[in-house]
Amino acid sequence: MPEQTIEADNLHLWRGERHVLRGVSLRLARGSCLEVCGANGAGKTTLLRVLSGLIYPEEGRVLWNGENVRRDLRAFHAVLAYLGHEPPLKADLTARENLHYWIGVRRSLESEELDAALGRVGARTWCDRLVRTLSAGQRRRVALAGLALLPVPLWLLDEPTTNLDGEGREVVGELIREQLARGGMVVAAVHHGLPASLRNLTRLDLAA
Amino acid sequence: MNQRDGHVAETLGALDAPGAQPRDLPAPARRADAIEAARLALLRDLQLAFRKPGQLVQPLAFFAIVTLLFPLAISPELARLRELAPGVVWVGALLGSLLALEFLFRDDAQDGTLEQYALSGQSLTGLMFAKTLAHWLLTGLPLALMAPFVALSLGVSAAALPGILLAVAVGSVALSLIGSIGAALTLGIKRSGALLSLLTLPLSLPVLIFGARATQLAIHGTSFLGPLELLAALAVLGVTLAPLAAAAAVRISLE
Numbered sequence: 196m197p198e199q200t201i202e203a204d205n206l207h208l209w210r211g212e213r214h215v216l217r218g219v220s221l222r223l224a225r226g227s228c229l230e231v232c233g234a235n236g237a238g239k240t241t242l243l244r245v246l247s248g249l250i251y252p253e254e255g256r257v258l259w260n261g262e263n264v265r266r267d268l269r270a271f272h273a274v275l276a277y278l279g280h281e282p283p284l285k286a287d288l289t290a291r292e293n294l295h296y297w298i299g300v301r302r303s304l305e306s307e308e309l310d311a312a313l314g315r316v317g318a319r320t321w322c323d324r325l326v327r328t329l330s331a332g333q334r335r336r337v338a339l340a341g342l343a344l345l346p347v348p349l350w351l352l353d354e355p356t357t358n359l360d361g362e363g364r365e366v367v368g369e370l371i372r373e374q375l376a377r378g379g380m381v382v383a384a385v386h387h388g389l390p391a392s393l394r395n396l397t398r399l400d401l402a403a
Numbered sequence: 404m405n406q407r408d409g410h411v412a413e414t415l416g417a418l419d420a421p422g423a424q425p426r427d428l429p430a431p432a433r434r435a436d437a438i439e440a441a442r443l444a445l446l447r448d449l450q451l452a453f454r455k456p457g458q459l460v461q462p463l464a465f466f467a468i469v470t471l472l473f474p475l476a477i478s479p480e481l482a483r484l485r486e487l488a489p490g491v492v493w494v495g496a497l498l499g500s501l502l503a504l505e506f507l508f509r510d511d512a513q514d515g516t517l518e519q520y521a522l523s524g525q526s527l528t529g530l531m532f533a534k535t536l537a538h539w540l541l542t543g544l545p546l547a548l549m550a551p552f553v554a555l556s557l558g559v560s561a562a563a564l565p566g567i568l569l570a571v572a573v574g575s576v577a578l579s580l581i582g583s584i585g586a587a588l589t590l591g592i593k594r595s596g597a598l599l600s601l602l603t604l605p606l607s608l609p610v611l612i613f614g615a616r617a618t619q620l621a622i623h624g625t626s627f628l629g630p631l632e633l634l635a636a637l638a639v640l641g642v643t644l645a646p647l648a649a650a651a652a653v654r655i656s657l658e
Contacts (some may be wrong), residue, residue, distance in 0.1 A: 205409065206409075207409075217409050217410070218410065219409055219410045219411075220411045220412075221411070221412040221413065222412075247522060248522075249521065249522070249657050249658065250658050251658070269524055269525075269526070270524070272521075272522045272523065272524040273434065273524030274524075276522075277519075277522050279518060281514065281515050282515070283514060283518065283519045284514065285447070285451060285510075285516070287454040288450065288454070292450070295443075296443050296444075296447040297516075297519060299435060299439070299440075299443045300435060300440045300443050300444060300519075300523050300525060301435055301440070301524060301525070302435050303433040303435055397412055397413070398412070399410055399411075399412035400410070401410055
């Protein structure tokens, strides 16, 4: 298997007068996880969106396996999963329907797989309820089930543990551990810190 | 890595460490092809629409009420109304389809669906086409099915109705596609309704002109093929270009 890396090279980004990303560089190899820390407004989400290719940085570049991701954005997107801080769910569909459409757009999906993923996040009893009736933590769990169904090489997670109880946080830890064990990479923006049980963590502090 | 001023982080690949045994990645699940992705995007929008049927009825009710205003404002004489019918039908259909446009991408932008579409590794153009097709099935087609009844109430003879149905059906395809560009361009703006109309209506004028002409000819019982073909040409032009433009506009809105 070729060496897989995600690299960012001296990223700079301004939002109006604000210099949000001030020369961020990072390099991740297979099986490693980067924890992006920083206060509210430090640019954690912005960094993730730049890494995903949604935002163009004013300076610097993002490299996947040494190649600028801009050269073939669609191929890059096929190997990454991005989870924003709001779960991308439709309020008027059930949890199961949401996953069926959201994940189905990306990959073929058997209903047994869907059941297994919903079971993993403890959603089996309420997965046929409309998402509008679910709590914020339950919605987050549905999003995690979606993540479990996307074993692509690179995960970009924005505050994956928000609104989750202890058990839910453990699910996040477990998913990340699995991702790392199979040689995947994770970049997670966190305010509260990832579950302590994770190893191979590197921290990037955007605060100073 | 050379040290720079900014924030630098480097992870030593955990798997490069001695003794680390990477498990192989599981066989990747088959990626959904573009057709499958577009099919699911279409079905999702249809299913969502039928969960909120109120929103579906709005453009139709609007169409009916607008056409009702003309007899009240001008004259209830059928002979005069018949002369006005092409204009009334088309202005009503145009405004009705405009009313629904604002919802085309709005919810998807708010709940992060557009973001996931843009990051899905699928052609965003294809997904935009699917969404626009869903929009046409939910608004354009019902408007086209209603147009003959509106025309009938304006004193048009039954013989002209198939032609009117056809003209509105083809024309509304072009309207949905033109509208998708405007809806995508105004995504970043709150309460974009007025701006959306300003952007979309001028671009819709050719559809209005050829559509009204085709309807007029149908009412007079002569061949309306000429303007209908021009309408179809506009629709084809829209199919080829509008999803591209909408996808580009959506990407900009996500920045």
